[in-house]
Amino acid sequence: MEVISEIRKGSEKMSEENGVIYRISGPVVTAVGITPRMYEVVRVGHEGLMGEVIELHGNQSVIQVYEETSGIKPGEPVVRTGQTLSVQLGPGLLTQIYDGIQRPLEDLEKTMGVFITRGVDADGLDLKKKWEFNATASVGDEVSAGAVIGTVQETETIEHRVMMPPGKGGTIKSIKSGEFDVTQTVCTLDDGTDIAMMQEWPVRTPRPFVRKYAPDVPLITGQRILDFLFPLAKGGTAGIPGPFGSGKTVTQQQLAKWSDAQIVVYIGCGERGNEMTEVLTEFPHLIDPHTGKPLMNRTTMIANTSNMPVAAREASVYTGVTIAEYFRDMGYDVALMADSTSRWAEAMREISSRLEEMPGEEGYPAYLSSRLAEFYERAGRVQTLAGDDGSVSVIGAVSPPGGDISEPVSQGTLRIVKVFWGLDAGLARQRHFPAINWLSSYSLYPQALDQWYRDNIASDYPEIRTEISALLQVEAELQEIVQLVGSDALPIDQQLTLEVARMIREFFLQQNAFHDVDTYSNLKLQYTMARAILSFQDEAKKAIAGGAELESVVNVPARTDIMRGRFESDYEERIAALVSDMGKQIAATMEGN
């Protein structure tokens, strides 16, 4: 346990040898006189800035530095720590807001004020805070790596399960409940190994598990277009590429708020300061709809804004996913949002260009797509070492330049992820939110998930979904004709199809994230709404066949009530009655003729 504290203190005790700086170019520093391992953490300069070795070159070691380097001179010391970049894992992760290298932003504010200066260290976990440890294993138990030995009520809603660190195991010699801080021994094994609540893990190495499951449980988000048409499985991966201004960030925030994962890890990677602040100030006030308690209780945030050091931005994604995996290992479902992976890729590009590496496409390093793949591969629903089920679902935003998804980051992402939520600037301009294009988006999970829907929501759920998607497809084809000849030239049944599709778009797919009620629809309600649209179609078809005017069918008041009603809090109770009213009113239009 001491190792991390040693790294953070920049202690020279750990080092085997000390070197000096040879060259400085922005965040990249070259040192001579040390022979570190790749990805070893080193301390740079008199101020002991944290850096990571990213290339060895003859007698030179190339280091990316996580803090601003101006004012540093050649000849200043470089000190080895012997450790790779790691995070501290244990009680105290939740409700925290970290920078890219797990320094709590609140602590940074206390030590350096509102502006982030450098050379300040902070532990990822509060080492002083006492937690009530409740032992669940007993003396004489055989415990292997990953086994839960006790619990801590970390927040009101989340029970932190203290696990045997990977690589450790044996018979418990002593274990006791009580008040401990995270570095104190709570359990001793027969071989004399002391176990504390805190463990550390190198961020670039995936945490171990037994095996990965097939993705057959949906991650429920309450966002109609996502859940109903393009669902994501627990443990799945999704990409949201979108041009700026298409509501990408709002969509991610909605997912963070509403998805039914127990733990949310939100990585604000290279994004806007004000927007991050909005998230940071909004989250603590949000109530988790599943528990009625503050949402922050189940959230860890990583905020590395665009003007914070670029190397820390590169690390932030790994820091986040490691924390997510840690909670997964306790048997939780974790949703990880990375906004935006493009900024992460740009950080790689920036560092790569400072290293004068041969560039691949558009200046990105040749290893871009393998890094993306490695990152997304850390998602999954797994059997944990303790034998429980846990999952990490990864939702990565991509910000393609000019909205052109043929660029390397989007393409590299699309090759890996199974769900694509294609945001569309055109829809955003029409204020159709969430501006997810229903024609270009896809999900490869419905096949695997259909059985779950049949068992849990409705036996004909997949069929209803297929019907709704088919209507949208037909509309797209009809629209092409309408562009040429106008809608009046179409036969009446096709005009009706257009009306039904318009209803799907305006009533079902559009969802107001800022409206108290409309912001979340449960799966049952989504299904009912979809059924309401189809029942409108059926009734209207009958009425029109019976001689009713399309105009009067479309304008029956109950239909408008169904559409507007979704903003009312008692909508779920009322919708069935509204649908039956609509049926009667549509039938009545026939009698008028």
Added chain:
Amino acid sequence: MSGKEYRTITDVKGPLVFLNKTEPVAYGEIVQLRLTDGSMKNGQVLDTSDDQVIVQVFEGTSSVDRQTGVKFLGDVFRLPVSKDLIGRILDGAGLPRDGGPAIVPDEMADIIGAAINPYSRESPESFIQTGISAIDACTSLVRGQKLPIFSAAGLPHNDIALQIARQAKLVGSDDDFVVVFCAMGITAEEYNFFVHDLERTGALENAVLFVNLADDPAVERLITPRLALTAAEYLAFEHDYHVLVIYTDMTNYCESLRQIGAAREEVPGRRGYPGYMYTDLAMLYERAGLVKGKKGSITQFPILTMPGDDITHPIPDLSGYITEGQIVISRELHQKGIYPPINVLPSLSRLMNAGIGPGKTREDHKSVSDQLYAAYAQGRELRGLVAIVGEDALNERDLQLLKFSDIFENEFLRQSRDEDRSISEGTLDLAWDLLTNIDTKYLVRLDQKWIDKYHPTEKKE
């Protein structure tokens, strides 16, 4: 050591000077060059090692030779700041340009500026009324926001920026803005236009100008906005001013960035711009906002001209990813003679929702704004259709929307250069008046309660 002058220049390339055999030089250190004719130039260390130091020279390298003396000043670039900056005109390197005395500093501020801890920021949520309906209704500006104007050559972005600078105010507050104006590579004519207008309206007394004109050194442009923002931060966070920073033209800034990158033989990113342009721009744009415990604020209005009117060009594209929205100026509207020719459809204010609504603007603002957008977007789309099939093929709803799009442009967008419309009576009521041209059953974005309360002909008293 700082006194030592080196004459060890090996290479000079574009704006860069390479020298060797120095004692250790800090990264980012400020450099003074003394030419053989006695004149001085300033620079900054871009890359430093035991063997070689690369210096970027702000004034350009003309007349630099191997005999030029290079002195490292042992410090990073700093701007003398004090309250006396207000009312002054400085050049692109921060020296007086108005013939006045040097600034007596209260403080020497590092111009690179540290990142604001996101945890220490305060969410921007005070609505700024610009008096321009298109902006106030559809892309509302809030204090602490950075909202660029995406324009193109030959469009009246300067008029719009000035109108905003003149009219911007917080509703129900007397707090005035201090304007920090930063010119990067603009022509003398444009500069005079700004200065005359600021003088005419008396705003100059409440402004600080940093001016780098088209014939000033291009590399100097890389520090000009940093000086401006340093001054802005000082005024906002040390003296509680609300600062409005207008900088023009970001395109010239990025060109200079590319020039340096090319001279260093860096691997270029898109269209030759350096791969770190995003980070570099972020380090400017992100110096906007409000912080906990400070009364002042910084609101930014960067102006950039899109090369070839292309919004996907790297400069507007990367800017759009950092700034909180954009105001897009449209050539089409300009050619129709509409001022301000703001195309509200691609324009956006990301912080709008935080700044509008009951107690801030008006309860119906969001609904009205959404409805205007939707109706105008559909109306514009129908124009294309009408060009092919004629108006006869349209149904009643489409005809109303089509007509509305013209009314919206002519009566809502169009206003004079000194017309200052208040948000409630001037802008939102006007919007309701214009929306009467559409049957209420087609106004699906409006909550019924707002129709009942505000619709000029349908409201229930």
